[in-house]
Structures are given as C-alpha cells and as structure tokens.
Amino acid sequence: MSGPGLKHVDSHSAIHEAALNEAIELNELLEKLMDNNELEKAHEAAYVVVEHWETRTLQHAQSEEEGLYKELVEEDPELKDQITMLTRDHDILRMLVTEIKDMLDEDGFSDAVLQRFQSLVIVDKIHNREEERLLPHH
C-alpha cells in the first residue's frame, strides 16, 4: 500500500499493530517449542517467521521508501534527516532478518535466533512509534 493509505496515521498504525501482534505470537510459539526442546520443529517454524517479516514488515518498509518517504520529503524538505534515520531503522530490520536466515541455514534453531526475533519486535516497535509521529495528524 502507498499514497493515502500509508499517509493516514490511523490506517498506517493499524498495519503496524497487526504485523507486530502476529510477530509477537509467532515468537511465543517459537519460545514454547524451544522450552519443549522441539528444536527441529522450531527450526521449521522459524523459516515461517522469517517469511512473516519479509512479506509483511520488510515489504511495508520497501513501499514506504519508494512512495511515502519520498512524498513526505517533497512536501517538507526539513524532514529529510528524520526520513534518513527511519530508513536506517529499516536497514537494521533487514540486517537482523539476513542474520537470522544465515544462522538457521548454518546451525539450525537456537536461543540466539529467538533473541534476534525478539530484537526485531523491539526495533520495529520503536521505529513505528517514531514514524507515526511524522505522519500528518488531522
């Protein structure tokens, strides 16, 4: 989605919340599998969680960079630095996802993988809050 949908703070924050709630639930599932020592199942499930991040949040981030962020800077060039910082947040999310995929491919599931999934939730939560502050509130 781009344009008016993402520019409106209410519909945009609803997208953030839905994706984050799903991610939190998926993390809880991974945690349960790990507690039960079902590492093979956790390994498989972790790829589904990676897909969740790629198809929801990273896709959303890309749409923002291609549309919304450009529009915001065009309308108000003073936002440029803040948009650069928000784009860097997206990069950190991307780096974490790449790191998780490499870890899963090389060593399977581990507590370190779960920690990175939890980090994604925390970074994304802060990012969303800052992003929503930049959107027009009217």
Ligand SMILES: [Fe+2]
């Ligand atoms: Fe974003």
Ligand SMILES: [Fe+2]
């Ligand atoms: Fe967003």
